[in-house]
Amino acid sequence: MKLTIADAGPVSPLPILRPPAVPIADFGHPPSMLPYGRRDSYGRDPVEREVPAVTLENERLRAVFLPGLGGRLWSLVDLATGRELLHRNPVIQPANLALRDAWFAGGVEWNLGTTGHWALTCDPLHAAWVDAPYPVLRLYEYERLRGLVVQIDASLPPGSPALVVSVAVHNPRPETVPVYWWSNIAVPQTPGTRVLAPAAQADHFGYAQRLTTVAYPGEPDSSYPATWSEAADYFFHITSDTPWIAAVDAEGHGLLHTSTSRLKGRKLFGWGTSPGGARWQQWLSGPGAPYLEIQAGLARTQLQHLPLPGGTTWTWTETYSPLALPHPDAPYDRARAAVEAAAGTLALAHPSLSEHAAGAWTDRPVAEAVHRGSGWGALERRAGGLPESSATPFPDDTLGEEQTPWLALLEEGGLPGEAVCVVGPRWLSLLRGAADWHGLYHLGLNLWATGDRSGAQAAWGRALAERRHPLVLRALAESHRIGGDDAAAAVLLLEAHTLAPAVRPLTVETLSALIAAGRPADALALVDGLDPDDRAHGRTRLLEAQAALAAGERARTGRILEEGLVVPDLREGEDALDDLWFAYHGRDSELPAAYDFRMSRPRG
Template identity: 45%
Template sequence: MVIVTTIRRDVLTLPVAELGPDNPLPPLRPLDETHRVDDRAGADLPRDMARQIRYEPLRSVLPERIRDGYDRRREPRGIDTIVIENDRLRAVVLPGYGGRVVSLFHKPSQCELLYRNPVVQPACFALNGAWFSGGIEWNIGATGHTTLSCAPVHAARVPAPDGGEMLRLWEWERLRDVPFQVDLWLPDGSDFLHVGVRVRNPHERPAPLYWWSNIAVPEERRVLAPADEAWHFGYERRLRRVPVPEYEGVDRTYPPRSVFPADYFYEVPDGQRRWIAALDDNGDGLVQTSTDVLRGRKLFVWGSGPGGRRWQEWLTEPGTGGYCEIQAGLARTQLEHVRLDAESEVSWLEAYGPLATDAGAVHGADWALARAETERRLSEVLPRSDVDAAYEAWLPYADTEPGEVLAVGSGWGALEVLRASHKLPGTPFEESTLGEPQAPWVELLRTGAFPEPRRAGPPGESLVAPHWRDMLETAPAKPLTEYHLGVAQWHAGDLAQAVRSWERALELAPSLWPLLRCLAVADQEAGNRERAADRYAEAFDDLCQERRDDGPAWTAATAALGREAVGALLAVRRTGEARRVRDRLRPATRARGRFRLLEAELLLAEGDRDGARAVFDEAFEVADLREGAETITALWTRLTDEPLPPHYDFRMRPTPD
């Protein structure tokens, strides 16, 4: 009996923590990015690597918003999925969460090839906040997890090269202002999921490009790649070349043998086939391979230390198995961005599937033999020439217009196509996808004027690309126009002009708090902390007077502004005013873990050390604790010399001497 490949909708029920509302305050501050090389380390790097590390690093996540409205209360909920299946494999895709492949099940062996997280628990790992672990995610934009980690993408059926069907995922990546697509298909009888990826730059200027396909696999594996050296990057922000497999007397190709979280970017020689595998004690597991454009390969480990173990528990259910990540990217390391020329594109093909090897060989002390055995078996089940041929067969189908729409993403791509009439065959961004967030920008495009709001509320999203900034500059100078223009000017590095735009808007604006908050951030960046505190206090007062209800939008705005205001007031030791701001927050907001931590800091500033310690003893959880953040540890060490309690230990690097 021949079982043909099928694509169908389904629903997956999991314990899910709701995302909640986005933070309505524009993210004006530079990224406090953990994945950044210390400037002193750059002198020892290869010239091309150092150049690409310096090339267009991301300074902020504008025009995206920060997603920090989630908590840690999980309830069973049905999640829409798209299932791709043949007689050998079944892949489950979440179009509402960046198109992530959450399961790749091999039917003959009855084995799940990926680490499959039993929950959806957002945590602050994406560039804009919310992210969750597990499966295969498509990271585009800039160093870190994509802003689309917890966002919907477009999805549709498309004819496949073998006469069957593909699942096409596509979206407009807003940090770099480029569209991309991911085509997934399972040829009949194939043990490998084929993935064709294309990123296009439709603009008349080059664009910095970043891509890493991130694959979570159980950590009780040996990870193999065709390399004898790797670039080690830890949370000390140092990048250094190390031998593979053994480094400092430990075989690092076994993830649990490291102590602290770390990246190992494998130095794959030119001309060598690109692949990476994670194999269990029996020599079985997952292999990923690709055409040569996707040159980089990486292993990320959480390590065996208390911080790494705590993060693993944080991201899933206690008692479930740990995971590591094997990845494939366009550059040698994730700290680099490559140039995508104007009006050009880049594409490649990836393949994911099972691999069975001789366990004695792949787990032996002879690294060359272990690599050779892995590559020999890969060549038998999927020759390199077959991958190249599959890519060439897919290319003519990359422009094929989609058929049945299976999921709808954002309207931002439709707005860009409407603005510039981009021709993007294969990835239609239909006007029907335009929604409320895009409506004022459509009006600006069509009339030359940005509309003032019809009712009071937090401002909508700002667009910061040069073409939108130009339109704002020529639009009538109304308060909301000046607000958005200031955000765009700030993003472009014209800080003085941004301040002037916000100050002009203050003279006529019915709503002052968004402008005062922007000016407060400008004061902080300029080192004027007292004036920043004044403006934060005034902004919070204005917000409390203007707030119309306790709905999600106003609550999110009050929480976000209140949190920043308390921090600014504490920074200049105005504890009484900080206390008054905190006390005006809603009780439900004050009960959140982030605000419990803020309360402990406030109590300590007030001299109530016992009260601050009591907050810790009550065991709070900061749902949006940032990857690499040491705020809990720092406050604890100010309170006591006692060891940090395990449930607060999220340290990702050795404690500095």
């Protein structure tokens, strides 16, 4: 199908050593995002192009999936009314909201891994039709951070008023693995949109504080997200044996999501009405397309992981259906009871929603592949980490250039070329005998992924003794920066940048390190020597403006702000633009709307 899309671009050659940032430490918080690299090579110039799509349809609903973009459920249309039940974004515009940077708003996103938008949100998944009596679409992939196989079976049984999605998460390893899952459902937000769930309390998170248990909907009534002053999360204390959440507009039309009991968590997220919230909405979806998210997860909040034992598969079933609520503005308890009754009727009418039927198609073999995902599952199978499976096959013909060096390590004992990162127990074992710079570099990455920071630094030190390579210099620099030694990081990154001046992510890290180390003049000298395209990038111009201000070159900062500063990869919650503006103009100045991405309303 044709969509207006800004491509996320190639993956950065610099793997992510930093752990994901979460407000509260929890069991299962990973030491880094290894083996993944950033997806940060996008702009803000979308064009219309063909995007792979797979459609399911029965007499009542039409569902469209995007297997090339994380398997996103992009559209769900009620055929009786023609209503789109999801926020079908008019543009796929990447922005820096995911664990690997690039993320886009809209549809239903599947999230496996750790707190945040998952690593594969912009990556292709395998897609195939299942050997079943009616069309069942299977989306699946090997998730490399946790070493898990995720399987999503979607179907529209004949006559069903609900899209049925059965999920299976399999741990092929012998050891217990922390698991995290949230289905993030974007729906349109109108002035009268109301969100209901079977809960009288929720854990509230407002970006300026930690979790606080509050009454829901409380006073003022929080069930109307369009009235919130600020962006917020509400994690509901669900009381129903059949968990559900619903969003309806002022006329009572909307979406009902239910699930079997394993998927017990429910959440509401809204951007609020602050200038920053409005700016984020426009940034992600363009003008006139506000949305909110209703979500469903394995735990109560998104700060928690659950232990998935070795050799174990967890399954559950979700449904997505139209909802018509006769009195959407009724007192909350009355409106909630009406949705509860609708959810109960749906469960009684569809045996596929019962606990014993969850994962009914899990072991069925696939019949026909319709889209290829990555070759990482095939590599792990060849390494002995994944068993053969007709339900989730990872065939050899999916192996590609990224996997070729690692096949050589498996079969010949050496790692040729400059391979992308792979981590895991088998690979760590194979790399322990490495003596060349390349093998030692990857040994360090594998040790870092286990949390052995000193071992990783030692491996990288040995690698540098063999060759002063920019990848090794950068890895060692990042380890120092994470450890709080900005000065050492800046020295190493400057050397790395001299060896690889055309790698833009390395340029960004070097400039950031120089500023953090109190060397803004050196940062400006580096900017002055950049290729024009790299210098014109929004992130580089932001760093140039920050360095100029720190170096006392205020006019240089002023010119950049006056010309207009657009930073495509501005992070969610990042305050760099407003900090820069106020540092230059003073706190009493008015922040332009184009620079206001504050998640909380500024205090008077």
